[in-house]
Amino acid sequence: MNPGTAAFADEFRRVWYRLKRSSTSLLGLGLVFMVIVTAVFAPWMAPYPEDVGRGVKFWQAHQPPSSEHPFGTDHIGRDILSRLMFGARISLMLGFVVLGIAIAIGVPLGLVAGLWGGWVNTVIMRLTDIFLAIPPTLLALAVASALSYNLTNAMFAIAFGWWPWFTRLVQGEVLKVKEEVFVEASRSLGASKWRIAFKEVLPNVLSPLIVKATLDMGFVILIGASLSFLGLGAQPPTPAWGTMIAEGRLYLPDSWWIATFPGLAIFITVLGFNLLGDGLRDVFDVDLDRWN
Amino acid sequence: MTQHTPTAAGEPGRSQVEPLVVARGVKKYFPITRGLFRQQVGVVKAVDSVDIDIRPGETFALVGESGSGKTTLGKVLARLYEPTGGTILFDGQDITRLHEGELRRLRRQIQVVFQDPTSSLNPRRRVKEILEDPLVIHGFGDARQRAQRVQELLDLVELPREFLYRYPSHLSGGQKQRVGIARALALEPKFIVLDEPTSALDVSVQAKIVALLKRLQTQLGLTYLFITHDLSLVRNMADHVGVMYLGRLVEQGPARRIFERPEHPYTNALLSCIPTVDEEELALIPEKIPLTGETPSPARVPAGCPFHPRCPKVMDVCRHIPPSFVALDGNLRVSCHLHSEGDPGRGVPAAS
Numbered sequence: 001m002n003p004g005t006a007a008f009a010d011e012f013r014r015v016w017y018r019l020k021r022s023s024t025s026l027l028g029l030g031l032v033f034m035v036i037v038t039a040v041f042a043p044w045m046a047p048y049p050e051d052v053g054r055g056v057k058f059w060q061a062h063q064p065p066s067s068e069h070p071f072g073t074d075h076i077g078r079d080i081l082s083r084l085m086f087g088a089r090i091s092l093m094l095g096f097v098v099l100g101i102a103i104a105i106g107v108p109l110g111l112v113a114g115l116w117g118g119w120v121n122t123v124i125m126r127l128t129d130i131f132l133a134i135p136p137t138l139l140a141l142a143v144a145s146a147l148s149y150n151l152t153n154a155m156f157a158i159a160f161g162w163w164p165w166f167t168r169l170v171q172g173e174v175l176k177v178k179e180e181v182f183v184e185a186s187r188s189l190g191a192s193k194w195r196i197a198f199k200e201v202l203p204n205v206l207s208p209l210i211v212k213a214t215l216d217m218g219f220v221i222l223i224g225a226s227l228s229f230l231g232l233g234a235q236p237p238t239p240a241w242g243t244m245i246a247e248g249r250l251y252l253p254d255s256w257w258i259a260t261f262p263g264l265a266i267f268i269t270v271l272g273f274n275l276l277g278d279g280l281r282d283v284f285d286v287d288l289d290r291w292n
Numbered sequence: 293m294t295q296h297t298p299t300a301a302g303e304p305g306r307s308q309v310e311p312l313v314v315a316r317g318v319k320k321y322f323p324i325t326r327g328l329f330r331q332q333v334g335v336v337k338a339v340d341s342v343d344i345d346i347r348p349g350e351t352f353a354l355v356g357e358s359g360s361g362k363t364t365l366g367k368v369l370a371r372l373y374e375p376t377g378g379t380i381l382f383d384g385q386d387i388t389r390l391h392e393g394e395l396r397r398l399r400r401q402i403q404v405v406f407q408d409p410t411s412s413l414n415p416r417r418r419v420k421e422i423l424e425d426p427l428v429i430h431g432f433g434d435a436r437q438r439a440q441r442v443q444e445l446l447d448l449v450e451l452p453r454e455f456l457y458r459y460p461s462h463l464s465g466g467q468k469q470r471v472g473i474a475r476a477l478a479l480e481p482k483f484i485v486l487d488e489p490t491s492a493l494d495v496s497v498q499a500k501i502v503a504l505l506k507r508l509q510t511q512l513g514l515t516y517l518f519i520t521h522d523l524s525l526v527r528n529m530a531d532h533v534g535v536m537y538l539g540r541l542v543e544q545g546p547a548r549r550i551f552e553r554p555e556h557p558y559t560n561a562l563l564s565c566i567p568t569v570d571e572e573e574l575a576l577i578p579e580k581i582p583l584t585g586e587t588p589s590p591a592r593v594p595a596g597c598p599f600h601p602r603c604p605k606v607m608d609v610c611r612h613i614p615p616s617f618v619a620l621d622g623n624l625r626v627s628c629h630l631h632s633e634g635d636p637g638r639g640v641p642a643a644s
Contacts (some may be wrong), residue, residue, distance in 0.1 A: 181411040188372055189426040189475070190399035199425070203416035 018283045025279020031272025039088035048079035050086035051237045062255045072257035074248065080257060083239035084265050090240045091269060094155055094224040095217045101159035103213065106166025107205075111197040113167065114174025125171060128164035136161050137223050144232040151240070154233035158223055162216070169212055173205040180204075207284035215277035218270035225266050241266050310384075312483060312515050313346040313369060318378035320361075320368050324591060336591045338364040340539040341378070343617075346532075348482070351509065351516040353530035353547065355523060355562065359587050361539040363407075363487055366519045370402050370485040371395060383482070400430060403476035407488040409468035413460040419446075419471055420456040426478040445474040449504060466497035473504070477512070485517045490525065502529060523566045527551055535559045538598040539590055545624030555626040557603050597629065605630060 019025050038045065048069075057077030065072045071080035113124040131139070136158075144157035177183065178201065186200050227233040228242030236243055241262040248258030320339040323332045338361045346352045354362045367373045369380060371387055379388045387398055406412035413422055423442045432438060446453055449470040460468055469489060476484055486505065490498040502525065508514060518529055526533060526547065533551075534544040535558065543556040554560045561583045585602050588594055594601055600610040609629050618631045 181406050181408060182414040184372065185404070185406055185412045185472075185475070186414075186425065188370065188399065188404045189479075190396040190429050191425070192429075195429065199417075199421075200414055203414070206416075 015280075015283050019279050022279050022282065024275050025282070028272050028275025028277075028279055031268055032276050035088050035269050035272060036092065038085050039092045042085040042089055046079075046082035046085045048082040050078075050083055050239050052076065052078055062251070062258075064255075065257055071261040072255070074244075074258045075251055075255070080244075080261050083244060084241070084261060087239040087241045087244065087262065087265065088269070090151065090234055090238065091221045091224060091266070094151070094158075095221045097155045098159045098162060098220045098224070099213050099216060101155075102162035102166055102216075103209070105159075106163035107170050107202075107209070109163070110167040110170025111174060111201060111205075114171040115178060115193055115197050115201065121171070124167065128167045131161055131164040132168065134161065136219075137226060140223055140227060141230070141232065144227050149232050149235060151228075151234040151238070154224060154227045157227070157232075158220055162220065165216065166209070166212070169208060170205055173208055174201055177201050177204045211277055211281045211284055214273055214280055218273035218277070221273070222266065222270050309347045311345040312348045312383055313344065313517075314381040315342060315344040315369060316379050318342045318344075318365070318368060318380060319376045320364050320373055321376040334591055336589075337539050337593060338590055339368060339375075340593075342536075342539075342541045344369070344534060344541065344544070346483070346515060346517060348515050349509070349513055350531040351518050351529055352532045352534065353518045353520060353526040354534050354536060355520060355526055356536035357521060357562075357587050359538075359590060360536040361590065362519050362521075362536045364539075365536065366485045366487050366517055367404070369517060370404050370483075371398060372404065396429075400479040401481050402483045402485070403479065403481040404485045404487060405469075405472050405476045405489045408492045409465060409472045410460070410492070412472055413468055415460055418457050418459055419463075422460075422471060423475055423478060426475060430479060432479075441478070445478055448477060448508070449474040464497075465493050466501060469493060469497075469501055470504070473501075473508070477508070480512070481514075483515045483517070485519070487519045488521070489518075491520065491522065498525070505529075523562060527566075535562065538587065538593050540598060540627070542599065542628065543624070543626040545620075545626075546622060549622040549624050553622075555620060555624060555631060556599075556628045557605050557630070558599050561604075597627075 019029070042050075060073050060077030061075050063069055063073040063077075069079050069081065071084065073079055074083070109124050109128075113121040139161035140154075140158045143160050144154050147153040147157065174197075183196055183200050186196050191199070224233060225240070225242035225245070228240040229246045230242075231246065234240035234243055236247065244262040245259045245266075248255070248260075248262065251258050318339060319337070319341060322336040322338055324334040324336060325331060326333045340361075342365060344352070344365075354365060356362045364373065368375050371380070371390065375388060379386060381387070382398070382402065390398060420439075420442055423445055424438050427433070427438045427441060432441065442456065443453055446455060451467060451470050451474070455463065455467070455471075460471070463471065469492075473489070489505070490501050493501060505516070506529070509516060518526070520526060530547040532544070533547045534541050535550075535556065536542070537558050543550065543554070543559045550559060551563065554563055565583070583602060588598070588601065595614075596612045597603070597610040597615050600606045603610065607629055609632075613629075615627045615629045615632055617625050617627050619625050620631060
């Protein structure tokens, strides 16, 4: 094996060894793993299609959970379990896209603010303060409602207010790392600021970043579901979990299963990411309280 | 400069060789700021008006207590800090003020080995990446040539090649410092500032690192600025010694001359503190001079001679007038009123 890969495998083994000693982290990992597998293999795993097209199967509507439809059927006769499985794809994609954008914007800004300092730092950090002063759900709601209502715009709306969390996290970490002698050593070799930012500082900021991103995943998925619940996200007949709750809400409490199972799906996904994030925080021994 | 007085034994004709590093009146002040608007309320004179000549191939040891400004001076000479005043010549070129690009080119010639090898190596990067870094920054060859150079460097510092893919946390202190030295050698510099390179190591390891540094110096023709507070190290390492106190160089001269007959009371006190193990070493130690009190803060340097509050031989003049440099026999320069004009038989004011 390539020695470089071996070193990476070493690191992975170390994380795994410490993670597996905590049962709640393992539960989180299991839940996250389950959601991801479901999302990836939904077309093959789901017993029914995600939608029925134009045909409404009245004779199958509002069926309570049974062996044929474990989670029941909705008001136009679609299988809830199958729709949840396809919905997992939407939730996970939303989470990954939003955090991807937020990290791509937030991390470089945090590195620049911390390393360059001075007025650059002041401008960037005051800007993040403005964003962070607004409740994230409210901000996403405002932005999403100003745009046309679809999944892409919903993701953009959440990411719009999410990058400052990463800017603040990274800037704080940079301030700690940049006083280290190895940064000075790199400077004494003639390294540019960008090189120092990405080669010396970023690897040392990775652990808190991974932890923060994992914890945020649950939160972002929750906000995404809220937006679709309010009709600002994915539109019917897309099986977004929030949209499904909104539809099922009309048939409470008689057909309780239509809204309840999507709610449980959100609950389990968010719980999984939070437990995993907490576990990783202990493994990496990161103190995130300052940013949450 | 020093006059052409008879040179001390052990360094024939030192003053005839062109110096590699020439510093004149070098100052480094750090502002002390306070309050919301960061008003400047004072200044720390970490290095104040220092003149130094370092000749090619020699080891110039900079000694002094912590807080004496020796590390700051080292970093100013390596141009990690921009001096507040004075001029620095390196190989005949003025390096006092440089643009970023010029500074980067200078880094090939001047390198630094840091005190604590644990904190000077990035814990998240492997030895290979750490040693490749200077080569990548300065555009040395392609990936294959760089890999080869990295192996040469490991050989040079006597580390086995299988260390390439280890993280610093898998190495011992001495091994880490060898990596630090290899990194400094990567660009084939002429001048290396060794900032207490052994003080974080076990004594048994210290000796090996010192031996390595000496071997590298002869093998590669390096010039060292060796910063340390360990005078017993200085004795078997240095050709030339500068003694710093509160940001000033109070005495400098050939190592042998200073160890045999120190002229400044502070040097005397430092030397008398060296622990000895046998009669022969004891004979080298000058009369016991106890140092009382703490080094004053460099933010409030005493008036007159900065050493006067602690000096066992303090005179009235010391409290008011700062002593100037006097050249003595054996190429020694000292800044002390004991040797000033008041004692014409011994001292001649140094022409600078």
